[in-house]
Amino acid sequence: MSSRKIVITSGKGGVGKTTTTANLGAALAKRGKHVILIDADIGLRNLDLVLGLEKRIVFDLVEVAEGRCQLRQALIKDKRFESLSILPAAQTREKDAINEEQFASIVERAAEAADYVLIDCPAGIETGFRNAVAGASEAIVVTTPEVSAIRDADRVVGKLNDRGKPIRLIVNRLRQEMVRSGDMLSVEDVCEILAVELVGIVPDDEEVIDTTNRGEPIVLDENSRLRPIYDKIVRRLEGEIVPFTNFDQPGFFGRLIDALKAG
Amino acid sequence: MLDPVILSAQPEQNTKSMGESAPERAKPLGRAIVVTSGKGGVGKTTTTANLGTALAQRGASVALVDADVGLRNLDIVLGLESRVKHHLLDVLENRATLDEALVADKHSEKLFLLAAAQSREKDDVDTEKMKALILALRERFDYVLIDCPAGIELGFKNAVAGAEEAIVVCTPEVSAVRDVDRVVGLLGNRFRPQLVINRLRPLLVKKGKMLSVDDVNAILRLPLLGVIADEPEIIVTTNKGEPLALRKDAPTGAAYHAIAARVAGEDVPAPMPVTKESFFDKLGALFGGKKA
Numbered sequence: 001m002s003s004r005k006i007v008i009t010s011g012k013g014g015v016g017k018t019t020t021t022a023n024l025g026a027a028l029a030k031r032g033k034h035v036i037l038i039d040a041d042i043g044l045r046n047l048d049l050v051l052g053l054e055k056r057i058v059f060d061l062v063e064v065a066e067g068r069c070q071l072r073q074a075l076i077k078d079k080r081f082e083s084l085s086i087l088p089a090a091q092t093r094e095k096d097a098i099n100e101e102q103f104a105s106i107v108e109r110a111a112e113a114a115d116y117v118l119i120d121c122p123a124g125i126e127t128g129f130r131n132a133v134a135g136a137s138e139a140i141v142v143t144t145p146e147v148s149a150i151r152d153a154d155r156v157v158g159k160l161n162d163r164g165k166p167i168r169l170i171v172n173r174l175r176q177e178m179v180r181s182g183d184m185l186s187v188e189d190v191c192e193i194l195a196v197e198l199v200g201i202v203p204d205d206e207e208v209i210d211t212t213n214r215g216e217p218i219v220l221d222e223n224s225r226l227r228p229i230y231d232k233i234v235r236r237l238e239g240e241i242v243p244f245t246n247f248d249q250p251g252f253f254g255r256l257i258d259a260l261k262a263g
Numbered sequence: 264m265l266d267p268v269i270l271s272a273q274p275e276q277n278t279k280s281m282g283e284s285a286p287e288r289a290k291p292l293g294r295a296i297v298v299t300s301g302k303g304g305v306g307k308t309t310t311t312a313n314l315g316t317a318l319a320q321r322g323a324s325v326a327l328v329d330a331d332v333g334l335r336n337l338d339i340v341l342g343l344e345s346r347v348k349h350h351l352l353d354v355l356e357n358r359a360t361l362d363e364a365l366v367a368d369k370h371s372e373k374l375f376l377l378a379a380a381q382s383r384e385k386d387d388v389d390t391e392k393m394k395a396l397i398l399a400l401r402e403r404f405d406y407v408l409i410d411c412p413a414g415i416e417l418g419f420k421n422a423v424a425g426a427e428e429a430i431v432v433c434t435p436e437v438s439a440v441r442d443v444d445r446v447v448g449l450l451g452n453r454f455r456p457q458l459v460i461n462r463l464r465p466l467l468v469k470k471g472k473m474l475s476v477d478d479v480n481a482i483l484r485l486p487l488l489g490v491i492a493d494e495p496e497i498i499v500t501t502n503k504g505e506p507l508a509l510r511k512d513a514p515t516g517a518a519y520h521a522i523a524a525r526v527a528g529e530d531v532p533a534p535m536p537v538t539k540e541s542f543f544d545k546l547g548a549l550f551g552g553k554k555a
Binding site for chain 2: 011012013014015018043044046049050091094095096122123124125126127128146147148149151152155175178183184185206209210212213
């Protein structure tokens with residue numbers, strides 16, 4: 001089986017691309033897959049922080065592109081999973097320090113050594129985006145259920161369609177109680193606007209803030225509320241048919257809101 | 264080089280070179296402030312819209328410029344998306360005058376929006392023309408707030424080009440702090456950057472699960488304009504296109520007004536979220552309680 005090369009992108013920043021990349025990578029590694037994560041956000045790298053690997057960086061993406069080191073020298077093995085490694089972005093360089101051919105070539109080399117190559121795309125649709133998309137054969141678009149994020153995602157979906165990349169969608173940071181009160185778009189609304197295949201719905205959860213700051217992917221914590229959600233997304237990526245959790249049950253946020261009101 | 268069409272509203276071409284012999288102007292040049300962050304999604308657009316609204320409510324004339332060509336959103340946050348006829352690139356490329364392109368705000372009399380082009384790219388913007396445009400706006404408005412795109416690519420450089428001051432927006436997260444630190448480094452000393460800390464959850468800070476204001480500023484060491492709490496009403500008002508700063512009685516609205524006062528040079532304390540639990544804190548506390 002040939003390996004998968006997936007870019008995680010969004011248009012708008014701060015919707016959860018890096019968190020999604022780290023957690024999908026960890027969830028895939030937990031299933032025994034060999035995974036390489038590439039941080040394409042040259043100059044504003046963060047994937048290393050989210051995985052708690054920032055102190056281990058020796059070489060970076062740009063140095064690999066410039067032939068100053070081998071890809072395998074620049075790859076940092078994750079602390080927890082043997083089969084997960086990251087290629088960090090350069091922090092003190094610019095996005096144009098690398099071109100699309102160089103990027104695609106690195107992705108290709110990474111794909112020879114892994115089952116999955118996940119590319120963490122920078123925000124925006126400039127050079128950094130074009131590079132990140134260049135080597136990918138498919139895309140996951142992450143959006144939050146906000147008008148501005150969806151508008152940006154729509155722009156990105158258009159660009160990915162132009163390039164003929166198959167697209168899947170993750171709706172991130174859903175607050176079901178706000179959907180019910182009519183203050184937030186529902187997943188159905190989002191899917192209807194963007195018209196791409198849904199692969200995951202991730203509720204808004206403060207545990208993300210804490211685990212991100214500590215450099216621990218959520219999927220490592222057996223008690224995490226979000227862990228099963230990322231596991232399901234990964235199973236869907238692998239081709240399994242997994243039904244979506246219905247958050248609109250009386251439970252979950254709803255019960256909380258009721259409890260809040262009662263309190 | 265200055266573009267004659269852009270400056271057509273104003274006969275003078277270059278204010279600095281004309282020195283003291285310049286003909287008397289109606290008003291001094293307005294302040295051009297870029298709102299930036301490095302990282303996306305930390306609240307640049309929300310801050311721009313709310314600060315602009317609060318400044319306009321104080322009686323200042325304000326132009327908001329959306330510099331996020333290709334991924335514009337400031338029009339949505341202000342609820343003006345259906346009124347945008349011309350955009351930034353129409354003006355830069357002489358297809359529309361400033362007067363034709365400026366959209367009057369629905370709520371605040373002296374507030375205007377110059378929208379970004381949605382179907383164009385950031386490299387279509389000519390940096391020198393952008394500078395001239397911001398200068399032309401400064402001649403007409405007391406404040407020109409420039410909503411910068413995420414990242415540090417060409418879009419950032421063009422957004423910063425005409426500005427003289429910077430407001431950097433940061434959330435209390437290590438990744439946002441790292442990106443802001445990088446941006447402050449790129450800005451250098453010229454822009455005298457001031458800091459807005461956005462989306463603070465006081466209870467999470469108390470529990471040690473979120474960086475505190477002091478944690479953030481121990482790294483950044485910037486003059487603090489104010490701190491805004493994370494509240495769901497921000498999402499609601501953003502989706503509705505009604506900036507919270509319109510409601511001075513609401514805590515978040517009042518915080519934006521205090522920030523505006525500080526920007527205007529008034530000696531008021533930097534707003535801090537009240538110690539009462541935010542909505543999300545309560546939600547979190549309940550979650551935690553249930554788990555235990």
